[in-house]
Amino acid sequence: MKIFFKNWRVNFILLLIIIAGAVITSRLFFVQVVNHKLYQSQALGQQVGFSKVTGSRGQILCENSQQSKGAYNSGQTKNLATNKDSWIISAASDEISDKTAFAEALSEVIGQTKEEILAEMDGDNYYAVIKKAVSADELNKIKELNLKGLYWENNPERFYPQGELASQALGFLGGEGTGQYGLEGYYEDILMGKSGIKEEKRGLDALFSNNNSISLDGSDLYLTIDCNIQFQAESLLKKQKEKNDIDSGQIIVLKPDSGRILALANYPSFDLNQYSKEKNLEIFQNSATQKLFEPGSIFKPFTMAIALNENKITPETTYVDTGSVSFGAKTIHNFANEIYGEQTMTQVLENSINTGAVFASQQVSHQTFLNYVDKFGFTKKTGIDLQGEVSSNNNVLRNATDMNFATASFGQGIELTPIQIISGFSAIANGGRVVKPYLVEKIASGQDEMEIKPQLSDPVI
Known part of the structure; x- marks a missing residue:
């Protein structure tokens, strides 16, 4: 009888071990085989983070030659269009207990009235945009206010360092974030930064590996325009305004052997950084390419x-x-x-x-x-x-x-158009072949570059 109970206890323990082993085995099978991808994704999520990023818009650059003894010698490049840091500030109305005090404090920093700020906040959206194009100095002052319910987001702004130089040739980045007129419009798909997902390592992995970052920036445009010659051409037009009171005028400087445009000047021009203040939208048109006349x-x-x-x-x-x-x-x-x-x-x-x-x-x-x-x-x-x-x-x-x-x-x-005339004259000057005028001589993206080659017609004369 004692032997029976003793064997029974041993058998019972063995049975429990077998059952436990079966449970563990089935669980391992479930984890490693059935739900392998699920747990792999969860583990990856703890080690790797993903965030949405948008690349910067490409720059537009020109050569800046140096004038010496009546000749123009190659110089360094000058930036005609680039990007600068800017922010959008927003308010979450539900998080603000005293909206009037909030608006009063903010108005002293951002240059808007209390009433204007309150009007922006009086809407159905949880986040109300208070101001766009906030500078770094303004943002620092805003941060010092330590206002609850105030948020900011980096939103780079297009900036034209040379103001109105080559304004009609360049065009500008419109309020919707797309290129308008000129080069900004023509090369929109090449200049624009692309949206994508950035992979970032977390924890110890981040110490021993590089984050996987794909270049999303737009390509840079290197122009045939020589900024020095462009400036001289625009100065001549302004002098004609003073001397002969002209309403408008164009100067095109083109190399007849290639079609490279060294200057494409229009009068009147406009400040690219203040384009929204222009009331007459015709000023955005490039008369050299967009207006017909009897030659x-x-x-x-x-x-x-x-x-x-x-x-x-x-x-x-x-x-x-x-x-x-x-x-x-x-x-x-x-x-x-x-x-x-x-x-x-x-x-x-x-x-x-x-x-x-x-x-x-x-x-x-x-x-x-x-x-x-x-x-x-x-x-x-x-x-x-x-x-x-x-x-x-x-x-x-x-x-x-x-x-x-x-x-x-x-x-x-x-x-x-003036550009048709100057293109036709190239044939008279170069021995008979009409050139295709062009403004971009190189497109650069990271380490990759593409040079634009001249295009000439078959002999005309």
């Missing part, structure tokens, strides 16, 4: 180039100017009704004689003249890397009369 006498060299290239005239070819030329009931006169008598084609250009341009155009057929207008790029956009370029197809010449072609020979009755 007038600056078109005469193209008429001469067409006739010369077709071997219909030479520089010494002469005609007799009588001061006018008629087409039915319509008559074309020279400026100020001048009469020049016998003139060479060279003298026609020197004296800017309207009837001489008409004579040259009459030496080629209408279709030939129109073909050259197409080849010079005067019926399409140049493709310059700026937002909002316009062009005219100059359809008036497609089914034109003799009178239409006559007036077109000296730049009337057709429409062009």
Whole structure:
């Protein structure tokens, strides 16, 4: 009997051990096999943290040459568009016991009235934005107030160190955080910082490993613009305003062998850091690329180039100017009704004689003249890397009369942009090939760089 009870106790203990082992084994199977991914994720969550980050917007830089003995020598780069620290401050109304006292204290620091602050807080949102674009100095003063219910968030602000320099060419970062006009608009997808997730190690792992950080910053743009030449061009326009009271003006400096733009100046310009204060929104347009005009006498060299290239005239070819030329009931006169008598084609250009341009155009057929207008790029956009370029197809010449072609020979009755004109002149200067004008010569992102190569047409003349 004693042996039976003794064996029973041993067997019972063995049974308990077997049951416990089975429970532990099943639990291990459940943890390691069934819920492996769940517990792995929980463990990873304790070791690694994730946060949403947005990269900085890319910078825009230009060369800043040094002038010496009338020549411009390469210098260092100058920043035209960059980012500076800025903050947004918000108030959580439910956390503020005395809103009036809160608003009074804050108003002394941020430059807004108590009433304006209270009005911002009087809404349905839990967090009310009180002020954007808060500077570092302002934020330090705000922190000293130690106000409960006040929060701040870093929100970098676009900053243009050179103020109004190249304002229409650059464009600006709008209130919605997207590029508007100019380069800022055209290269929005390249300049903008990307949103992503940043992985951060925690605990001891953080001491022995680098945080996994993917570069999310936008790319930097290096311009063909030379800031020194750009400044000189804008200064010349301002002097013309003082001297001749011009309403507007443009200066384009372009290398005819490549299309690199060294200056693209407009008058009037505006302060890029204060663009929201401008009441006339037309000032944001780049007149060099976004406004059409009748080129007038600056078109005469193209008429001469067409006739010369077709071997219909030479520089010494002469005609007799009588001061006018008629087409039915319509008559074309020279400026100020001048009469020049016998003139060479060279003298026609020197004296800017309207009837001489008409004579040259009459030496080629209408279709030939129109073909050259197409080849010079005067019926399409140049493709310059700026937002909002316009062009005219100059359809008036497609089914034109003799009178239409006559007036077109000296730049009337057709429409062009200044950038089309300067692009066309490149062919006359470089031996016959029209260049595509461009403003960005290099795009850089971290260690990666992409250089923009010049683009030239097939020979036109």
